[in-house]
Amino acid sequence: GSIPAVLTQPGDFIIGGVFTIHTSPKTTEHTFMHAPEPLQCRGRSLRFARAMTFAIEEINNSTELLPGIRLGYQIHDSCASVSVATRATFQLINGLDPIFSLSASCSKSSTVFAIVGESGSTPSIAMARVLSPFVIPQVGWSSSSPNDKQQYPTFLRTIPSDKFQAAALVQLVKHFGWTWIGAVRSDSDYGNSGMAAFLAAANAEGICVEYSEAFYRTNPHSQIRKVAEVIQRATAQVVVAFIATGDMIVLLKELVQLGLPPLQWVGSESWITDLSMTQFGMFLGAVGFGIRRAIIPGLRTFLMDLSPAQASNAYTDTSQLRITNMVYKAVYAVAHGLHSLVCAEQNGSTLHCDRGMKPNPLQVLEHIRKVNFTLNGNRVSFDANGDPVATYELVNWQLSEHGQVEFVNVGYYDASAPEGKLLTMTRNITWTGGQSQVPKSVCSESCPPGTRKAVQRGKPVCCYDCVPCAEDEINSLDCVRCPSDAWPNPQGDACIPKPIEFLSFSEYLGIILAASSVVGACLAIAIAAVFYLHKDTPIVRANNSELSFLLLFSLTLCFLCSLTFIGRPSQWSCMLRHTVFGVTFVLCISCVLGKTIVVLMAFRATLPGSNVMKWFGPPQQRLSVLAFTLIQVLICVLWLTFSPPFPNKNMKYYKDKIILECDVGSAVGFWAVLGYIGLLSLMCFVLAFLARKLPDNFNEAKFITFSMLIFCAVWITFIPAYVSSPGKFTVAVEIFAIISSSCGLVMCIFVPKCFIILFKPEKNTKKHMMGKVPSKAL
Ligand code: TCR
Secondary structure, three states: OOOOOEEEEOOOEEEEEEEOOOOOOOOOOOOOOOOOOOOOOOOHHHHHHHHHHHHHHHHHHOOOOOOOOOEEEEEEEOOOOHHHHHHHHHHHHHOOOOOOOOOHHHHOOOOOOEEEEOOOHHHHHHHHHHHHHHOOOEEEOOOOOOOOOOOOOOEEEOOOOHHHHHHHHHHHHHHOOOOEEEEEEEOOHHHHHHHHHHHHHHHHOOOEEEEEEEEOOOOOHHHHHHHHHHHHHOOOOEEEEEOOHHHHHHHHHHHHHHOOOOOEEEEOHHHHOOHHHHHOHHHOOOEEEEEOOEOOOOHHHHHOOOOOOOOOHHHHOOOOEOHHHHHHHHHHHHHHHHHHHHEEEEOOOEEEEOOOOOOOHHHHHHHHHOOEEEEOOEEEEOOOOOOOOOEEEEEEEEEOOOOOEEEEEEEEEEOOOOOOOOEEEOOOOOOHHHOOOOOOOOOOOOOOOOEEEEEOOOOOOOOEEEEEOOOOEEEOOOEEEOOOOEEEOOOOOOEEEOOEEOOOOOOHHHHHHHHHHHHHHHHHHHHHHHHHHOOOOHHHHHOOHHHHHHHHHHHHHHHHHHHHHOOOOOHHHHHHHHHHHHHHHHHHHHHHHHHHHHHHHHHHOOOOOOOHHHHOOHHHHHHHHHHHHHHHHHHHHHHHHHOOOEEEEEOOOOOOOEEEEEEOOOHHHHHHHHHHHHHHHHHHHHHHHHHOOOOOHHHHHHHHHHHHHHHHHHHHHHHHHHHHOOOHHHHHHHHHHHHHHHHHHHHHHHHHHHHHHHHOHHHOOHHHHHHHHHHHHO
């Protein structure tokens, strides 16, 4: 018949065991009575069952643990099948098989008080569902899927829950900066729940997953091929594989066939410590967490009981006892639980154990749950959830000197350590392809300074383009705008304050302009002095000296007022600037206007020339100058009271500097002042133009025309410069306009007369002057 293998040993108390001895449910011809062929005994599984019998033998020989009591066992082969495992469970709890006829030895067996098993999570869950209604304790040794006490109240285990392994893998991936990974898993409870825990934790850490594929060893070939092709096509260099050994072999064969270039594999505990996987070079450099290695004295000799022909090489290799130790621990935990239930100290000292006791399963469960003992130096205990403390070894697949792949322990993970100390590295890792450099697995390289990440539409956050920061932005993590008075440094990683610009006394331009205004003022004063010294000569007298002196005075002020434009603008200098300049200029122009009117009047109004001075004599002249000037004063007062100019930091105009300027306050005020000057000078120009041919004293009208021409030209060129761009050069242009137009007046109106007074005194006679008049005018 096709009865799965059963191995029994009678005893006072029987422990049940369900193991995956054959990996495929079809290979059921062999019973455990005859050792299976080496090929079917895929290494560890047979060793696991043998580890159980070894532990029971040890306990039976022990004088401390369960003295005088003989433990028996009944071990079933589940063939990695849920249905076979379930049937085995029923057999164990009934002691009878209701459906199949059992071999003689089995039918006599008594019921078990606890069950150790199964290997895989999926069959273990099936068993737990059967066992929990009868409250029969079950201790797993490698079923690691996160478990829920509500659903499986009678399940305990010696392997840590995979939720810790998932967290550990995320830590590992994060530690090496892999933000772009592939994920493959077994389509089983182990793979699905382990990967779900991993993905949730990875997502919380900002790790992006390019693909997540699932398959099972019994899937059609096309499905496995598809998974292999996804891995091949993807760009992620790191693949996290939450896969059971049996599934990994299948995938691996497919990948080898595809000729996949080496990737960095991050493995789960099931396959990362499986020697049968090392036959392929493809996984060299793989890293992952394994159960801590342990030493079980005497096990090797015990295993060697089988003839070498019956055992595979991996079976006898006891250098890597990881899961085997979990089986060993599980059996001991059950024995310790039983011990505390049936053994008690009698008469104060001798230990007595009750062989005939029929233990209540619930009590057994409670006692197993509470065990706390040391086994070969390892603590064994269960937490409230029935799980052990999670500790792992970080395993790295390295090439040994003999050219063989070996598992090198390169670090530890201890879930009970404080945050930040969970993962410790103890040795260097050799990466895939034998590299010593950590492989890179990112979707997009990190952005260079001066640029920022721009997530691509519909793609994970780890995939982005780098777009340059705006001109006024710096890059620290993202593009950050500098405050309005600062500007990025050339490297684009810090904001530096913008330089402040104004026309100062300490720069050449400022010094030259200030000097020329002072020189101009001195010139005007010097001319005034010359005129004063020769105030009785005809030239001075003929040019109605009163207006001339007033004009020279106002010209001096004009020169000097350009000084208020130089230096750091302050509230006062801003208010003074345009108003002082406006008033003094109007004073100037109105003096010139007065002179022109005098000339015009002399010839147009009263040709006989007798009473010009009566209509526009010195008092009228004075009055008109005063009136014209007062109008400008009024404009200025209104401007200053309603909206005076103020110093202003202009950050808008230039991106990289601040202009310290005088804001005119009211543009209307500013243009009114300038416009009034313009109006007067235009008037002056027109009148002087009309009078230019008239024979006045010494051709004054001609010179006035000329000076007004200079004046207007200068100011007209100034306006576009002023309106266009603010800055110190605009101010310089304005000063230049003031100085040059004042200069124009000085040069045209006074310098020729001075020249005659000083160097041609022979022409400075009444006769000479009178002689000219008729020749021109008449
Ligand atoms: N948890 C797997 C089974 C398993 C296993 C192993 C089987 C693990 N480790 C080592 C054989 C050898 C981890 C499960 O299904 O829960």
